[in-house]
Amino acid sequence: MSWSDVLDAMFGGLPDYGAILALVSNSVIAGAVLGLVGGLVGVFVLQRDMPFAVHGISELSFAGAAFALLIGWDVITGSIFGSVIAALLMAWFGRRGGDRNSFTGVLMPFGLGLGILFLSLYSGRSANRFSLLTGQIVSVQNSQLGWLIGISAIVLIGLLLIWRPLRYDSLDPYSAAARGVPVRALSFAFMLLLGLIVAVAVHIIGALLVMALLVTPAAAAMRVASGPLSVPLLAATFGVVSAVGGILLAIAGALPVSPYITTISFLIYVVCRLVGRRRGRVTRSRERSA
Secondary structure, three states: OOHHHHHHHHOOOOOOHHHHHHHOHHHHHHHHHHHHHHHHHHHHHHHOOOHHHHHHHHHHHHHHHHHHHHHOOOHHHHHHHHHHHHHHHHHHHOOOHHHHHHHHHHHHHHHHHHHHHHHHHOOOOHHHHHHHHHOOOOOOOHHHHHHHHHHHHHHHHHHHHOHHHHHHHHHOHHHHHHOOOOHHHHHHHHHHHHHHHHHHHHHHHOOOOOHHHHOHHHHHHHHHOOOOOHHHHHHHHHHHHHHHHHHHHHHHOOOOHHHHHHHHHHHHHHHHHHHHHHHHHHHHHHHHHO
């Protein structure tokens, strides 16, 4: 029995579910890759206290995508251009946490304002405008899938190459700097990788809800695990489940993909938070008994 047959059995009231799934198979693959890489990147986003920066990058990525839509360029190219510019600006002007948050707060409304301006000037289909904010599941063509997988592979390889020094710098930046770790170069490299994966995420889940795949899975993983291997593996797993599960549910519904992805991601976080709290209570109880 194929996966299409299994899904058809699960959604008995949808006789064309298998055919629809085949139509959006590119999006399912893209979502799985995005969930995997986004979950891994999200671990460092939280360790470096950068969730706010993710949203700031997504806003300028949205502006770049909207500008590309306006002038007839490829939307992914425009999204990447905007994301990379935002990431490099944050790395340059916001090296410290407070400076980075302040600069992100300045950059976010600017990027959002530009994006709204470009969309207001766009005279094409309104669905194209809406998809930049809330994501899309049927527009990932074969050529775009190649770009998405290629970008995600670059991010994954780059992340693995700098994994150990980046983890050291993320957990103890002062000791890393004292031991000669090139923290400035690491910051630029990580921000560049973050900008690239945000650009991919914007194309799938939309600019407004990108943190559901770049922050929430890692936050959930950190509630139930603490090991250097278990946290990234759990974060990647949660990211894939959220992305692929959201797309599969969106096929059966009438809503955009983003509400499904964000709901699954949020429910995973809630469950992990409850599990983590219960474990903490059990541990404290055992310590008092001892």
